[in-house]
Amino acid sequence: MDELISTIIRSILIIISLFFITKLLGKKQLSKLSFFEYIVGITVGDIAGSISLDSTLKIVDGVASIVIWTCIPITISYLSLKYKRFRDFVEGTPTVFIKDGNVIEKHLKKEKYSIDELLEQLRIKAIFRVEDVEFATLEANGELSVLLKKAKQPLLVEDMIDLPPVEKELYTIIMDGKINKSTLEKCNLTEKWVYSALRKRGIHLSEVFLAQIDYQGELTFDFYD
Template identity: 50%
Template sequence: MDEMTEVFTIPAWLEVTIRSVCIIIGLFVITKLLGKKQLSKLSFFEYVAGITIGDIAGTLSMDAELQLSSGIISILIWSLVPFIISFFSIRSKKFQEFIEGKPTVFIKEGKVMEGNLRKEKFTAEELLSQLRKSRVFQLSDIEYALLEPCGNLSYLLKREKQPLTYGDLHQYVPSFREPKSVVIDGEIMDEPLISIGLNRGWLLEELEKKGLSSKEVFLAQIDSNGEMKIDLYNDK
């Protein structure tokens, strides 16, 4: 009697699931290695690499005919592009300017630099639109403005148009410390407490004075003056 060999075939849905999970994990690791800069500001090459990696990952997870190993190698090669660029940009300002470009001055000493606008393919209306997004409606209020390499418009208001600050009114300006979240979602945060010289015992005592337990607190913060602001689950 002839022996029959049964070949085990993975269902299509299971193969897609395995491929997708592997790719998601791989992309997560790559993103962590590249750092947070890629989340806030993309250079031209980082933008192109991001789109290409996403396209490769999507195609690789759905197309069972493509080899997973070949796709992963392709993703790794494309991921090296922003990593290498960042590596050399940190060590060479000339290389950084060559890759990302330099800021372009649009307004200098209150005067619009029309040549620079044309160079960056900007119209007068587009310049005004960018300023209006920052709540500046009169061009005459601007002393200096430039287009950053990332595409954002930065500007400096004329002295007489700048808002009054605390330092303008007072010679001595006390230091300010960011609020520390000491209770989040009912859980006591020990690290922020220690950073400002307090402890869990002090916090529990302060909550007890108010007739509260930590489990009743949604969020509690201590400001630079040492005062604790509390938001409860039951705001009523």
């Protein structure tokens, strides 16, 4: 009976600890967790289960262990928000698999992704012809994002009124107030051009949280609050 009461008390304490730890970690969906965060979650769950059931283990040691394992992803999340290079290293970067209806084989090999897996993911999204895809990107969380060519997209009311120009990929040239040099190279643009575009609009780089450019050279901005 004493062991049962001990297990109940320990379980309640662990659940309360996990509740506050979950609040600290923030509202991130399971599908959005990085591989490292997923591993941390499994480990913390295992520690919590062991502490709840094993009366020979000190609950203080268990909570301390959980706190340590929790502090690691919190620290990594903070550094990821502050430094883009660190974020890219920890979380990875998106990889383009299909562009203009053509599969980029070297990118599939890089991500250890077979053509069968790619076709399966397209079929899940009700896409059966690769040539219908404008571009498909494997996101850092493992999800495949797909944009169909304009002619293959569902017909909208505005399409019947005035056919808009063909949609192309948007490029993020400024992120977290910093110029994305690798993206500029893809767009054949320079930092000088970016600063010039900002000056024309009376905008300072430090004010910009996010800036994207489309294939027509149109810039869109999102500013810090």
